[in-house]
Amino acid sequence: MIAVDAHGADAGVEVVIQGADSSGVPVHVFGPPLTAIGNEDDPALAARSRAGASIVKAARAVADGEADALVSAGPTGATLAAAVLHIKRIRGVHRPAVAALVPIPGGTPTLLLDAGANVEVRPEHLVQFAYMGATFMEAVHGVANPRVGLLSNGEEPKKGTEDVVAAHARLADGPLNFVGNVEGSDVTKGVADVIVTDGFTGNVALKLMEGTASTVTGAIRDAIKSNPLSAVGGLLIRGRVAKLRERIDPNATGGAILLGVRKPVVIAHGKSSAEGIANAIRLAQRAVDEQMVEKTAARLEAAGVLRSVPAASVAQPDD
């Protein structure tokens, strides 16, 4: 059973309920109360102080074993805070990471993580992200032996910040199918199944891709409309372009997934349609069915990259 946060979708509670109904997956939708958690200064504090909020109720249901996974279209910060506080990190995981699927035209999506949970990371965090991402792509997306790349400002192993260079060395020595550094120009080319970076760069990168794609398509649309002949041409290509848009629609992927916590947590896009919510719920169910969390823990342990002294408290992802 999947716990679904009723609030957070831009289109309202109705869309979430409609998506839950059409998902074909057993769900429990949590909410009201009507005081939702916004993008506040301290989402962790907000999550704690408004224990009645729907995201907190949903996260608690998962923590208590009443549900197997969590889905929310609410603000990432609030979902992250509720998940870390209630569902908790996998033992030995430094930091949970938000992983987002980047659509690759004509190919399998590429998983980019961290997409914003941790603005500053250390090499051991990046290394864990790599294993967490690879396990997700293998277990949930059926990609055998996923290619893992490290986002940097050049292909050579020495390119990047000190932390990136250190992470490169550890990944190159490990058992993953590590393809080395990946440059910004390669992210949308499908050169890796998993691309690892810190949450600052990952957040900027993800939003840049969305922004650039929308700017480029907008500019092409404007150029086409600026002339009667090309406007006719625009009508003739409409169907095909719409199909392309469908194929790379963020709603199709179900949203981002929070990796490194003890149950699957899916962060649906705030702009999700009912179909987007349904896909997020199906993604959560698939992660449950494929035992993503158990496989992640086993893989991190087998690779010897778990933190040696487990945190006494997992509420604060301090390292």
Added chain:
Amino acid sequence: MIAVDAHGADAGVEVVIQGADSSGVPVHVFGPPLTAIGNEDDPALAARSRAGASIVKAARAVADGEADALVSAGPTGATLAAAVLHIKRIRGVHRPAVAALVPIPGGTPTLLLDAGANVEVRPEHLVQFAYMGATFMEAVHGVANPRVGLLSNGEEPKKGTEDVVAAHARLADGPLNFVGNVEGSDVTKGVADVIVTDGFTGNVALKLMEGTASTVTGAIRDAIKSNPLSAVGGLLIRGRVAKLRERIDPNATGGAILLGVRKPVVIAHGKSSAEGIANAIRLAQRAVDEQMVEKTAARLEAAGVLRSVPAASVAQPDD
């Protein structure tokens, strides 16, 4: 007179000479010898050890006052190393930065810096980049009171790494037209004239934009070709799309400019056409005519953001 490095353009020396001829600007083209400086492990070392290389000759001519500015289509690392070693930093500048113009469809380009010279920076570096970029846009591109943004993972002043948050506070307190944090999704929207970031994020961002734009246009092209009717539509829109491509052609901007050194240094794209080289030379000449360097030094001093103890040696941009 502009010193032009004959080597480095992918299309060969001929294209550089042709561009120099057609620029309408007095130039001296340096080269051979034929041993070019590649993307080596240590470009600074390479620049020193091959003192005969064309980039070094050209940089020395500028340092000796025989030429007023430097243009090269060679590897950024080699140009940067030659410029810092021979032309030297402006007194009190921590780090020179590579600034690249991002084409904005239907608007003035946005300057993104640092685009790759400094993978790790401190807040005072970001602050200097902001003043250097604003001076360039005002002096060379005629943008009055340029809007300066700071690239981050959220609009709120507290969003970002510790260094970004600290830079935000200093910029908000200063005399620049600071518009606050800019998110990845806004970079191509023309929300700022100057966007400041570290060289790691800037390099990834610039390449991501190029890669995403090429992936999106490629996917649209493929979608159009996949069906006879839309293929006809594709023929009808061709002219307009070609015009758009011209308008946002990187060759039109002349390339990236190295800010913070004592003479203008333009880093033309390796893929430059003769017209791209000519535009790079014209950009360098404009920076000379508009006294960009003098204005940059004056502005940094007036804002009180120069380093207090000038470096004894400027060969190593150590801080």
